[in-house]
Amino acid sequence: MIKQAIIPLAGLGTRLLPLTSVFAKELLPINGKPGLEYIIEECIEAGITEIIFIISKKKMMIKNYFYNDKFYKNLIKKKNDSRIITEYNKILKYKKMIKFVYQNDPKGTGDAVLKTKKLIKDKYFLMLLPDDLIVKKNCSKSMIVAHNKYKASVMASMTVSKKTTSRWGIYKLNKKLNKTDFLIKGVVEKPSSKEAPSNKAVIGRYILPKSIFKKLEKTMPSKGGEIHITDAIQSLINDNEKFVAHNFLGKYLDCGTMSGYINSSKEISKL
Ligand code: G1P
Numbered sequence: 001m002i003k004q005a006i007i008p009l010a011g012l013g014t015r016l017l018p019l020t021s022v023f024a025k026e027l028l029p030i031n032g033k034p035g036l037e038y039i040i041e042e043c044i045e046a047g048i049t050e051i052i053f054i055i056s057k058k059k060m061m062i063k064n065y066f067y068n069d070k071f072y073k074n075l076i077k078k079k080n081d082s083r084i085i086t087e088y089n090k091i092l093k094y095k096k097m098i099k100f101v102y103q104n105d106p107k108g109t110g111d112a113v114l115k116t117k118k119l120i121k122d123k124y125f126l127m128l129l130p131d132d133l134i135v136k137k138n139c140s141k142s143m144i145v146a147h148n149k150y151k152a153s154v155m156a157s158m159t160v161s162k163k164t165t166s167r168w169g170i171y172k173l174n175k176k177l178n179k180t181d182f183l184i185k186g187v188v189e190k191p192s193s194k195e196a197p198s199n200k201a202v203i204g205r206y207i208l209p210k211s212i213f214k215k216l217e218k219t220m221p222s223k224g225g226e227i228h229i230t231d232a233i234q235s236l237i238n239d240n241e242k243f244v245a246h247n248f249l250g251k252y253l254d255c256g257t258m259s260g261y262i263n264s265s266k267e268i269s270k271l
Contacts, residue, residue, distance in 0.1 A: 002144050002207060004119075005048045005126040007039060008112035010056040010103040015257050024061045026130045028261065031268040035255050036062070039130050040094055046140035048126060051097050052119055054112045056104045066095040108226025113208070114216040122210070124153070127229075129204025131256030132156075133264055135271060139205050139248040146181055147207045152242035155233075156205035157182070158252055162193045169202035169230045171245050180247040186237055189223050189230040200245060202230070203252060212236060 013020035019028060026036040043051055055062050072088040075081075101115045113127065124147065126140055134156070143154045160168060172186035187202060188195070206229070215232040222231055237243055253267055254260035 001122065002124055002126050002147065003048060003122060004050045004052065005043045005128060006052045006054065006113065006116045007128050007130055008054045008109055009059055009062055009130060010054055010106050010112060012106055016261060024059050027061060027065060030133070030255065031265045034065070035133060036130055038133055038135070039128050042134070042138055042140050043126070043128065045138050046126070046144055048140070049097065050099065052099045052101060052116050054101050054103050054115050056102060056106065063100055066091055066098060108221065108228055110216050110219050110227035110229045110232055113229055114213060117213045120210055124207055124209055127206040127208060131254065132204035133253040133255050134203070134205070134248060134250040135253060135268060137248065137250035139250050142248060143205055143207055143246050146244055146246045150177065150181070150242065150244050152244045153209050154207040154244045154246050156203040157200050157245035157247050158203050160199055160201040162196065162199050165193050165196035165199065165201070166190050170196045170198060171200040171202065172197040173200065177244065180249070182245045184237070184243050184245050187230050187233055189228045203248070205248070209236070209241060211241065
């Protein structure tokens with residue numbers, strides 16, 4: 001059973017400057033709702049009961065969003081507005097599920113994952129990268145189905161244009177398991193189109209084994225000076241850990257860039 005999810009939220013969000021100079025990108029509204037709430041809802045619908053947020057001192061705004069009880073209570077006392085009460089109850093529901101850990105130095109996704117080591121209880125856990133929204137079909141839910149079926153770690157996958165491989169982690173495929181799932185023999189972080197072993201990209205949903213922490217402790221910074229989860233995954237694969245790439249069926253929205261962020265509101269408003 002996958003019951004815990006982790007969400008790295010300590011990134012600086014430089015691709016969304018100037019907004020992110022004062023604002024946490026994960027709280028920016030997408031069609032009237034913080035992007036992060038879409039991610040939380042995906043988790044809840046997939047059966048997750050605890051979510052670990054990896055934030056930094058600079059991103060305290062995220063914790064404050066869920067811990068603003070005094071403000072809501074005073075307002076409700078004064079106004080008794082049913083919309084405010086509904087919103088506050090939603091925030092309270094989320095708050096009960098969330099734990100916080102800190103990554104004050106943004107040293108990469110691998111380093112962020114390592115910060116959750118002490119809190120992970122089961123053999124596998126889910127990770128969601130908040131820049132990647134997947135709508136229409138719950139990607140985490142179908143990945144959990146694949147995980148149970150293959151008794152393996154799972155990562156979301158999408159076919160991308162060969163020209164854009166340097167934007168993504170790219171899979172080395174082993175064999176097709178069925179229409180949507182592939183066994184992989186490796187993954188490379190952001191290769192040039194010349195070096196890319198395929199045009200299947202890693203999208204930000206991962207079911208990872210607890211054994212990844214041992215690997216992360218030894219993983220050195222690589223591309224861009226960051227500690228990449230991709231490198232720790234490759235190391236696990238070298239030790240024969242089974243990893244499956246799952247071609248999800250939902251619609252992918254890239255909220256980590258300005259054009260993608262603008263487009264995501266438009267797309268969600270059409271749903
Ligand atoms: C991260 C991962 C990359 C993956 C991507 C998906 O990159 O390192 O492997 O393909 O998320 O969005 P980032 O977006 O942080 O540069």
